[in-house]
Amino acid sequence: MVNLSGLLPLIEDMPSYRNLIQGLREERGAKRVVILDSARPYLMACLYHQLGLPMLVITARSEKARQLHEEIPLWLGSDAPIKLFPEPDALPYEHLSSDSYTVQQRLRVLSELSEEDKAPLVIASAHAVVRKTVPAVSYASSCHILRKGSKVDLERMLARWMELGYEMENTVDLPGSVSRRGGIIDIYPPNSDLPARIELFGDEVESIRLFDPATQRSAQLVPQISIIPAREMVLPFTEAGDMLGRLDLSTLNGEARERVEDEIGCLASAQWFDGLDFYVSLVNDGAFLDHFPQRTLVVLDQPDLIEAAVAELDSQAIELSRAQSERGELPGNLPVPYFTWAEMATRLDRFDQRLALEQWGDGGQSYLMGFGPAPSYSGRVPAFLEETKDMIKDKHRIVIVSQQATRLSELLEEHDVIVSPVTDIVHLPPSGSITLVQGSLAGGWKINGLGEDMVLSDVEIFGFVKKRRMVSKHPVRRDTFLSELLAGDYVVHIDHGIARFSGLTRISLENGEREYLVLDYAAGDKLYVPSEQIDRISRYVGPGGYGDTLHP
Helix, strand or coil, rough: EEECHHHHHHHCCCHHHHHHHHHHHHEEEEEEECCCCHHHHHHHHHHHHHHHHCCEEEECCCCHHHHHHHHHHHHHHCCCCEEEEEECCCCCCCCCCCCHHHHHHHHHHHHHHHCCCCCEEEEEHHHHHHHEEEHHHHHHHHHHEECCEEEHHHHHHHHHHHHCCCCEECCCCCCCCEEEEEEEEEEECCCCCCCCCEEEEECCCEEEECCCCCCCCCCECCCCEEECCCCCCCCHHHHHHHHHHCCHHHHHHHHHHHHHHHHHHHHHHCCCCCHHHHHHCCCEEEEEHCCCCCCEEEEECCHHHHHHHHHHHHHHHHHHHHHHCCCCCCCCCCCCCEHHHHHHHHCCCCCCCEEEEEECCCCCCCCEEEEEHHHHHHHCHHHHHHHHHHHCCCEEEEEEEEHHHHHHHHHHHHCCCCCCCCCCCCCCCCCCCEEEEEEEEEEEEECCCCCCEEEEEHHHHCCCCCCCCCCCCCCCCHHHHHCCCCCCEEEEEECCEEEEEEEEEEEECEEEEEEEEEEHHHHEEEEEHHHHHHHHHEECCCCCCHHCCCCC
């Protein structure tokens, strides 16, 4: 991973930044900063690095949140605890459940925030922040640590885990699952990278081992395992019946009423089901903001756009609610599952420091950061090469972050500028130098003043940046996925792209037979994927005309 942390000191000579830091340390309340959009990830990284506070960054759109989640770590290094809090997949009132991976990521962030000694940097879109979630007190009281040597009442412990959203399975291979084989208990908490195998001796925890969910082989002994809720909803099953009593079913048609009664009945019988998110607002009235301590620095990336995004969600939800009510599919008194912007603004007042980042403004009430647009060459590479030589002579400090760093190094050498690509900048380069980094940024910037410092990206040099093909590694239940996959279906491998699934095969190896998925690529190429690596494959969802989509 690229590490640009050596450039953080660049901002320390900027008077407006020093004034901002002083204001944040000495004065409570909201502050306004005017800054170039492409320089915002750098500013956020600098603030987080220097202040050492928990930090929440709210954006208008999920696309922007994902971009910041990719780019801010470049400025801080790989060890920085930067988390993305994704928004639920379904709109409010839709009878759909979020993807299990989305739920896992949201729960991981809540887990991180429940630990008082942590100071994470969390990035979230407006839609993610306004949706109601588990109240902070309920969530914290539901988390517990199981230690080696602990005395446990096994039946009560398993019943409690079921209420926290865990499901009993024969094999534990996905977050949120648990299994029991005599005195051996397997559990996969969403906040853990690996499931845990707990061995009991009588009522005492004799050992806890993490294990590989693909092979079921033990990986390492650990002294304890942290257990958190497996769903974004904490509900004792004994109280499930009260949910039905609180609902006004008189507005429902016969089919919808029967479905609601069956689903609430499932909960009362200690059974979870798809579509549970529809009922979450009956239990959850907590705000995501309530999980953060008061000392958190809250950064609003263009508050006007955030407010507009929340208003848009509200409008969509009202329209969806109206349509469902007209069809008799919505209980008459189902609580609103999100907060309005006015309600969120009231909650934001609780935090000691709030920072609004704006594109435009004057110096009267704002901190004007001294960043300007970097020179744009739009593919005029010869002009870029000539001007780069001149800028070095004028003692400019130039950093180029490019996916074509090797090619740029060759071109610069032809102009007598010798520079080799690197992946890390851990110390501030000297003035009058050029540093070439193999990587990608959404855009560059310069710091105005004498001997300008400058960061250039592919956007400025070539006029575009090649988007990386991002395929999230989702946890997949092997048997279910294979049972739904047919020969001829199109899939995406996380490393190799789009292919056609042609079936399963077994290949004899020195240590026995092994099962493989066979993927067909363009030009007749085949890829054999071990079945235990099925989590690296997902279904291809795209437009029609598959014949030309296979990757080489």
